[in-house]
Amino acid sequence: MRLGHFESLRPVCPRCLATGGAAVPLVLGMVEEATAEDVRWGTLVCGDAACAMEYPIVDGVPILVPDLRGWMAANGHLLTTRTDLPAAMEGVLGDGFGPDSAFNATRQHLSSYGWDHYGDLDPETPPGEAGSVVRCLDAGLDRLGALPAGPVLDLGCGAGRTSFELAERTGGLVVGLDLHWPLLMLARRVMERGEAVFPLRRSGIAYDRRRIEARFTGAERVDFWIGDAMFPPFPPRRFALVAAMNVLDCVASPPALLRAIDGAAADGGGAILATPFDWSTQATPVEAWLGGHSQRGDDAGRCEAVLARLLTPGAHPQSVGRLHAEGEALDMPWTVRMHDRACMQYLAHIVMLRT
Template structure:
């Protein structure tokens, strides 16, 4: 955890924030290992004696989620996973665990995200044919930023940052601090390796459970402005209106409550700031209950199952009981192509819906 980010962003206790809406500052606890400007092993502690929740900092990443014990229990096998397994032995383990194992599911995630985030920097994997160029997330983010226009000075929050490329791109576009927030430990570990060592290392799936380990040089001049923490996009652990920009690239259909995500973004953006939201509306019950799918479950409803229409109402003040209060859509939404690589012979092509938003200032 970079101390400059901690001091400037002043995180609050996510448990107090989620349970009673209180923004209680976190304070440094124990420090087991640190350098001059960062803590690698230690804790952060809630300042309310009635809570006093202790949040660990593991390998430089603070774990700031409301249900800390639940997240830790679900991710224990990932937090303690070795990172020194040779590539060939990783393949042997994958063969032994089998295609339906958590081990191979994690490798598939790392393969798809690693390729999209850093494949454009790898001369051997940058292109997979006319429809399969890596870097969809970079192009989508750039299109949104170009149309959003100038923003006030201040930090940027990258919700659901995944493997981290969007955070580095946000830092390259401005002078402020950037924080990438995600719940997925292996993807955040990939992002932190890029930040600390300038290289992206990930398994790239050939077919079945056959993977090649890719090691891609990924050095970003503005990496010093970036840090990555574990956090819940529905409960970003910060006091209101602390960010000049909030980005949520393909996160809306990956959370339990899409309206709650919109409210979290609305709350986080500073006066006059902006937000970017991209989503293909690719709903799954593993992430979002059917009842929470935005329009995508009721063809007989007012929106006739059109997700875009429901989202537009949620982003229009007073148009829906769960509408945001400050954000308003800036310009016409865009449909952007987004390619997800599954393996050498399988690419999924999405049309992601990209919305640019600005937070109304008191003068508007």
């Protein structure tokens, strides 16, 4: 955890935020390994003695989620996963675990996200194939226009490319927030070593390890934290810009995510939201889908129509209070690579917002 980010962004206790709406500052607790610039191993502690929740800092990543024990129980095995497996042995283990194992599910995630986030920097990738996330982000930023100076929040940052691009474009501090530990480790390796290393799926459970040089201007202004996009652990109205690229259809409550973005954006600030409305009950209950069901309702199941009303104060019972659309929304292709012979083509709906 970069101390400059901690001191500037002043994170708050996510448990207190989620249960009572209180923005209680976190303080440094135990520090077991640190330098003058960052904490590698330690804890952050809630400043309210009635809570006193202790959040671990693991490999430089603070884990700031409302249900800490729940997240740790589900992800604890990933925190101790070896990172020094030779490529050939990783393949041997993948064969042994089998295609339906958590090991290979993680490799698929790393393959798809790693390729989209950094494949455009790989000389072996044909031009224009990878990098959808960068193209969509750039289009949204260009349409959004000038923003006030200040820090940037990248919700659902995944493998981290958007955070680096935001640092280059804005010149401010950027914090990338995500719940997926392996993807965040990929992002941190880029931050610390200037290289993206990930398994790239060939077919079946056959993978090749890709190592791509990935150095970005302003990487020293980026940090990556584990956090819930619906409860970003920061004081209200802290960020000049909030980005949420393909997150809306990955949370339990899309209106709660929109309220979180609305609350995090500073006065005069902005936000960029991108989503293909690719709903799944694994992430979002059907009743919470924005459209995509209830075709007999007022919006005839049209996702973009429901989203537009949620982003218009007073137009929906769950509308946000401050954010409003800036110009017309964009629809842009977003390619997700599955393996050598398969890609999924989405049409991402991109909305630019202002407070």
